Amino acid sequence: MRRIFSTMIALSMLWALQAPASALARDYIYIVGSSTVYPFSTTVAEQYGKTYGFKTPKVESTGTGGGFKLFCAGVGVEHPDISNASRAIKKSELETCAQNGVKEIVEVKIGYDGIVVANSKKAPAVKLTRKDLFMALAAEIPDPKGGTGTVKNPFKTWKDVNPSLPDVKIEVLGPPPTSGTRDAFMELAMEEGALEIASLKELKKSDEKAFKKVAHSIREDGAWIDAGENDNLIVQKLLANPNAVGVFGFSFLDQNTDKIQGAEINGVVPTFESIAAQKYPLSRPLFFYVKKAHVGSIPGIQEFVKEFTEDKAWGPQGYLADKGLIPLPDAERASMRDAARAMKVLAMP
Template identity: 65%
Template sequence: MKKSIVVGLAAALCVSGVAVEASARDYISIVGSSTVYPFATTVAEQFGKATRFKTPKIESTGSGGGLKLFCSGIGTEYPDIANASRRIKKSEYEQCREKGVKEIVEVKIGYDGIVLANSKNAPQMDIERKDLFLALAKSVPDPANEGTFIDNPHKTWKDVNPALPAVKIEVLGPPPTSGTRDAFVELVMDEGCAAFPSIEALKNTDKDRYKSICQTIREDGVYIEAGENDNLIVQKLNVNPDAYGIFGFSFLDQNTDRIQGSKIEGKSPAFEEIAAGAYPVSRPLYFYVKKAHIGTIPGIEEYLAEFTSDKAWGEEGYLTDKGLIPMPDDERLRFADDVKSLRPLTME
């Protein structure tokens, strides 16, 4: 027994000794958004199979967490690529520069639609963002008293707008940690908010208040935070025809026999509508490449070439099968060009 303890400890010591020495990495390390994850992994897998390079490792950390890791420094222990479901922020860019990550190549890969969907067993809804704001915001303008705000009193969609069905408002959506939630707030709540002159007036007088009114989602059980698992939301919609769910387009795309997307401002969340830019709630997806790692880590350039090839992100590429909405031809060409010349991102 004594022997085994000694052997065990010795083994542990050896192992940690080896670990510190083994620093060279022969695979690409990618971190970031869970929205970009299904697309990046598809490309990575294809890349791993079709080339002599190893399949990249892709961690799903969320956009913010991913960029933080990405911007921690230069060297093989830091990731080479960060996926993001939003553009890199100025503050993140600054942080990158501070840590020596001076040259970053920005690649926009396409669009993702955010849908409001319900069960096929209920009628399809056609709603405006203004009404969505009234249905989901924590406080709304008081109709009786101009310029003041009350806790959201709306119980049914009909309360919000008489044209909508008299069904209880019940929306399952992502929690605040999710990028989908950020995008929903920005593209729906902020926009819906802008339709009210009394809120617009606040913008100049009390900016913080304006922000909190526009961006706070109600907490009285009408909006149900369903976790990050969108499959769960789809399943719940199936069981409860009165409920609506908020999630990415790819989940609608895979479940068209069970659920339908609500029209927003008259546009339905169909592939063509989102691709044409007509559907209002869609956001661009990006990834960022550390230029200093090209040449040190094998395969980055080839991975970029695979991602930006027409068979991947093109109009009929394999990423569209996974639910990615491709960019228009000219935009795609422009970004493919940027990638080829590895033009670094500049931010004012």
């Protein structure tokens, strides 16, 4: 028995000598995910570092989908502890997490955001509908000549889409497929815009799969340009090209109101108030997700969650509101704070 015990110790020591240092310990929180949540997360990370004395977390802007891919890859210090998200985690992502041993996940809804369609203040302000956005950006649309079925999108200018819009080339700078903002834009703008067209509304009733294929298509002929996960870069490109419009989170509009302006969507301008009241059509919740298995192994995760869920951070007068976060209503915020600090886990599929 003593010989077996000695052999086990020897093997453990050998593994420790051979294992990379990064696999043995990490003394900081590692966060990935949404570019929209990124500025909120980095602000909390800085305050957390000052308040609690832990190392400032490492925060990477990978996009929501890219973040979940990293987050769900496994448990252990080589994998992220937290994933920011500008949409709720999908069932398929939860299944991937579970398959890789990530079986306890804490969901924290942090507030609301609006997806804005914005342009440079050097150009006239734009008034759009969700139908306009679908007809301008979908890869296929109902035949404008009245035929049955759909055709490849023939529109070149906004005026082609709607005679009341400017005679300017359709050029939209937006997030890539890995982005939660892209996912939310497809659901809130493209799909809802498609439903404003009678033939597509009927298609959804008869064949939802076929409807989704049309509603969630995006042109690949230059009208839509994937501009990466850096929303600040989209803002800079809008300043260089006043004819273009960009799609990104409200916080980036809020931080650049001297340079860019948000388009009116279905008669509602994107403002703090219209998003908070859920009147702005392209409003969506924001989240971060915690890997509970890492709590206690990686120092400071509970303290980071505590800092994020303090009213001084995410409340109506908090420092994140100054960055453009739209706070949760008081009762929902209190309920979410209690659940987050108790590390209440999501039900897994």
